[in-house]
Amino acid sequence: MTKTISRRDFLKVGCLTGAAAGLATCGVAGLAASGPEPAPVDLSSSTYGENPVKPRILVTYASLTGSTAEIAAEIGKTISAQGFCVDVRPALENPSVDRYQAVVVGSAIKFGSWLPEAVDFIKNNQEALGRIPVALFCVHIRCTDDSEASRQERQSYMNEVSPLLHAVSEGHFAGRFNRQGAALLVPGILAGFVPTLDFRDWDKIRLWAEQIQPQLVRSGESAIN
Structure with missing residues (x-):
């Protein structure tokens, strides 16, 4: 079942960040300073599976708070379960696509x-990516319902990158809002008081990874042949 953000949860995000900002304007910095600082985001690399006779697949990602990194890892694990080798790398490392x-x-x-x-990763590797199958996904906390307005806004998230290549599939996933995310909106010392709201639908993420795997592999093998 697709997980959507209820109006109540969405308003909760706004109220929590608004309240934190209110603390700053009311001059309670001393109280805010006692809050925990956001933990460093782990932009990890990993490899799942090893099969030299099957196509090797790269999953690369850009993450603000670690939520997208965890989703990328789950996508890599799911694809590798079919016997493929999958490398998961942060886009900041600018991994080569040659292999x-x-x-x-x-x-x-x-x-x-x-x-x-x-x-930048897509633009820097546009020619190479044009020769192999590519799938795209994005992670957000807005517009997760099935209304036409939400679908249009979700699709707009791809407007900058979709014209650069011909993706075999595009995935849109609800993410997680926590103090790292709140720190983008309010001072970090205040963001420490914001609780975590996790809207990720892992079944939906795994299903998408399972569905794109045949498209990636069939197209990839055709490119090799």
Whole structure:
């Protein structure tokens, strides 16, 4: 079942960040300073599976708070379960695509746009990506319902990157809002008081990874042949 953000939860995000900002304007910095600082975001690399006779796939991502990194890892695990080798790498490392037969690129959404490192990765490797199958995904906390307005806004998140290549599939996933995310909106010492609201639908994420795997592999093998 697709997980959507209820109006109540969405308003909760706004109220929590608004309340934190209110603390700052009311001059209670001493209280705010006692809050925990956001933990460093782990932009990890990992490899799942090892099969030299099957296509090797890259999943590269840009993450603000770690939520997209965890989704990328789950996508890599799911694809590798079919016997393929999958490398998961942060886009900040600018991984080479030369050794891969297919690539999945994902990014967190900030103010309606992909993060710069993910866009740069696509632009810097546009020619190579044009020769192999590519899937795209983005992670956001707005517009997760099935209304036409939400679908249009979700699709707009891809406007900057979709024209750069012919993706075999595009995924849109609800993310997680926590103190790292709140720190983008209010001072970090205040963001420490914001609780975590996790809207990620892992079944939906795994299903998408399972569905794109045949598209990546069939197209990739055709490119090799």
